[in-house]
Amino acid sequence: xxxxxxxxxxxxxxxxxxxxxxxxxxxxxxxxxxxxxxxxxxxxxxxxxxxxxxxxxxxxxxxxxxxxxxxxxxxxxxxxxxxxxxxxxxxxxxxxxxxxxxxxxxxxxxxxxxxxxxxxxxxxxxxxxxxxxxxxxxxxxxxxxxxxxxxxxxxxxxxxxxxxxxxxxxxxxxxxxxxxxxxxxxxxxxxxxxxxxxxxxxxxxxxxxxxxxxxxxxxxxxxxxxxxxxxxxxxxxxxxxxxxxxxxxxxxxxxxxxxxxxxxxxxxxxxxxxxxxxxxxxxxxxxxxxxxxxxxxxxxxxxxxxxxxxxxxxxxxxxxxxxxxxx
Amino acid sequence: xxxxxxxxxxxxxxxxxxxxxxxxxxxxxxxxxxxxxxxxxxxxxxxxxxxxxxxxxxxxxxxxxxxxxxxxxxxxxxxxxxxxxxxxxxxxxxxxxxxxxxxxxxxxxxxxxxxxxxxxxxxxxxxxxxxxxxxxxxxxxxxxxxxxxxxxxxxxxxxxxxxxxxxxxxxxxxxxxxxxxxxxxxxxxxxxxxxxxxxxxxxxxxxxxxxxxxxxxxxxxxxxxxxxxxxxxxxxxxxxxxxxxxxxxxxxxxxxxxxxxxxxxxxxxxxxxxxxxxxxxxxxxxxxxxxxxxxxxxxxxxxxxxxxxxxxxxxxxxxxxxxxxxxxxxxx
Numbered sequence: 001x002x003x004x005x006x007x008x009x010x011x012x013x014x015x016x017x018x019x020x021x022x023x024x025x026x027x028x029x030x031x032x033x034x035x036x037x038x039x040x041x042x043x044x045x046x047x048x049x050x051x052x053x054x055x056x057x058x059x060x061x062x063x064x065x066x067x068x069x070x071x072x073x074x075x076x077x078x079x080x081x082x083x084x085x086x087x088x089x090x091x092x093x094x095x096x097x098x099x100x101x102x103x104x105x106x107x108x109x110x111x112x113x114x115x116x117x118x119x120x121x122x123x124x125x126x127x128x129x130x131x132x133x134x135x136x137x138x139x140x141x142x143x144x145x146x147x148x149x150x151x152x153x154x155x156x157x158x159x160x161x162x163x164x165x166x167x168x169x170x171x172x173x174x175x176x177x178x179x180x181x182x183x184x185x186x187x188x189x190x191x192x193x194x195x196x197x198x199x200x201x202x203x204x205x206x207x208x209x210x211x212x213x214x215x216x217x218x219x220x221x222x223x224x225x226x227x228x229x230x231x232x233x234x235x236x237x238x239x240x241x242x243x244x245x246x247x248x249x250x251x252x253x254x255x256x257x258x259x260x261x262x263x264x265x266x267x268x269x270x271x272x273x274x275x276x277x278x279x280x281x282x283x284x285x286x287x288x289x290x291x292x293x294x295x296x297x298x299x300x301x302x303x304x305x306x307x308x309x310x311x312x313x314x315x316x317x318x319x320x321x322x323x324x325x326x327x
Numbered sequence: 328x329x330x331x332x333x334x335x336x337x338x339x340x341x342x343x344x345x346x347x348x349x350x351x352x353x354x355x356x357x358x359x360x361x362x363x364x365x366x367x368x369x370x371x372x373x374x375x376x377x378x379x380x381x382x383x384x385x386x387x388x389x390x391x392x393x394x395x396x397x398x399x400x401x402x403x404x405x406x407x408x409x410x411x412x413x414x415x416x417x418x419x420x421x422x423x424x425x426x427x428x429x430x431x432x433x434x435x436x437x438x439x440x441x442x443x444x445x446x447x448x449x450x451x452x453x454x455x456x457x458x459x460x461x462x463x464x465x466x467x468x469x470x471x472x473x474x475x476x477x478x479x480x481x482x483x484x485x486x487x488x489x490x491x492x493x494x495x496x497x498x499x500x501x502x503x504x505x506x507x508x509x510x511x512x513x514x515x516x517x518x519x520x521x522x523x524x525x526x527x528x529x530x531x532x533x534x535x536x537x538x539x540x541x542x543x544x545x546x547x548x549x550x551x552x553x554x555x556x557x558x559x560x561x562x563x564x565x566x567x568x569x570x571x572x573x574x575x576x577x578x579x580x581x582x583x584x585x586x587x588x589x590x591x592x593x594x595x596x597x598x599x600x601x602x603x604x605x606x607x608x609x610x611x612x613x614x615x616x617x618x619x620x621x622x623x624x625x626x627x628x629x630x631x632x633x634x635x636x637x638x639x640x641x642x643x644x645x646x647x648x649x650x651x652x653x654x655x656x657x658x659x
Contacts (some may be wrong), residue, residue: 084600121643124591127640129639131636133637134638135636136631136637137633142632199372222657241414245473257638258463290481293474308456
């Protein structure tokens with residue numbers, strides 16, 4: 001039973017990556033020479049909060065067989081909007097940011113679903129345009145957030161290891177897991193990602209779901225950006241491609257495939273936690289910065305190898321050859 | 328009836344009844360109208376801009392199109408051959424720039440050859456994994472970006488690379504009023520266009536990009552064709568890296584900057600479809616020049632960098648939608 005449960009890549013990949021990284025985290029005092037503290041866990045969860053909503057946003061588009069490059073633009077827009085409008089009422093700033101993100105996502109989703117365009121060039125264009133927009137809004141400089149109460153509030157420790165920011169991120173994952181796990185929606189999204197034409201024929205409302213997926217991804221990315229802006233007490237007009245790439249790594253470690261049709265929010269959660277813990281391990285053990293990059297390269301290399309059809313055929317052929325010899 | 332015939336018939340049935348003539352002809356689409364309004368508007372805007380119609384400005388436009396353009400022409404082949412895009416372009420250019428500057432004491436020609444070999448090797452390996460094993464290009468190039476970027480930081484120790492000799496300064500000189508990079512861009516475009524249209528490998532790139540499974544079934548060397556496309560892209564990226572290095576006279580790990588997305592934007596504005604199978608190097612050259620002209624007009628009219636980026640994004644979006652609608656219309 002247990003073996004069968006783990007035999008599916010969308011469970012095996014996140015479970016094993018989280019276990020390995022947790023073991024490495026527990027063993028990190030051997031290298032750093034100081035015992036683990038609650039604060040390390042808090043820091044790791046802060047890293048999780050920074051990446052989580054972005055990873056969830058890109059992850060659900062990947063489950064539906066799309067790839068939303070624009071999330072990092074929406075992320076920047078969200079922090080810029082929240083920081084600009086939420087000085088006196090932080091909640092209002094978050095609302096404005098989320099509304100902007102949802103609007104961008106819905107517009108893109110409508111375009112992609114109605115015209116059946118591949119999402120990558122469309123979201124790439126949106127990303128460039130949003131980057132320009134945040135530059136225009138801030139004049140090319142990072143914008144400071146004067147409300148220090150909000151900054152202190154989002155990062156205060158709750159129960160030793162959490163903060164309101166990481167709890168909100170966790171809540172978003174659990175909500176997504178509940179919605180996709182307990183309703184037909186999860187299966188329908190995977191169906192859209194796996195075989196779009198077949199799911200359309202089977203009566204799945206493909207276009208409506210796609211619009212919803214992109215709206216959700218825009219909303220989540222903007223929310224993540226808004227919280228980040230409050231936490232840093234400033235908004236950066238150009239976060240670069242790094243957050244996007246880390247979010248994609250988290251999603252891939254979470255068992256989502258770029259081809260679509262595979263993955264769950266809980267897998268995404270495990271993948272994101274793995275990436276956040278990994279960053280924390282590198283920080284506590286004072287490994288040089290490039291070692292993280294090489295580590296990510298190795299991890300993705302494994303994913304490429306597992307997923308590439310050519311290699312799988314090779315393995316199958318060798319296995320068949322051996323079976324033939326045995327009989 | 329052969330299997331191929333049956334597949335073709337099934338495909339024809341699946342896509343419904345087929346009108347014999349293209350429906351787009353005769354009846355202008357909304358995008359044709361938008362194009363007919365916007366292009367003259369833009370031309371008028373450009374021509375009435377102060378200092379736009381001058382030789383110096385034309386030179387400036389070409390010079391600013393050159394760096395990104397060279398890489399974009401190479402990226403066209405990759406996109407035509409159906410491996411979408413490389414997300415490791417900046418890192419590759421950076422590493423090549425470092426190798427080029429670090430080997431300056433061997434002489435300009437040797438350093439140039441080493442740089443080209445470095446770029447071709449890095450990209451050809453990625454092309455081989457994609458072509459022979461069918462690996463996902465996005466995941467693979469993200470991994471390659473991490474590996475190349477990490478290795479670059481490792482070997483350079485995170486400090487800028489400074490050259491021991493100044494031989495590279497020849498590459499910054501101008502000839503007949505234009506920087507050398509512009510001539511290289513034109514040369515690369517001609518070679519790429521000739522490869523795509525007149526060589527077997529180039530023709531096969533379109534077929535592989537159009538339908539990989541069919542190309543494999545027809546016995547085309549899918550792996551080899553993909554490697555050739557990526558190797559060409561590697562050579563182009565290496566040339567951009569060399570020019571970036573010469574222009575900045577030192578190389579840091581962030582030298583590549585936004586090259587990755589700028590190159591993709593130029594290819595897309597040129598009208599090459601991301602799914603592969605169509606597009607040309609000449610169009611990409613056009614795309615790079617159009618982006619450059621647009622930025623130039625906005626700059627001369629006093630708009631900020633942010634506005635230029637915003638307009639560039641909207642332009643890419645418009646072209647992507649227009650190209651998609653046109654190809655969907657002609658296929659239906």
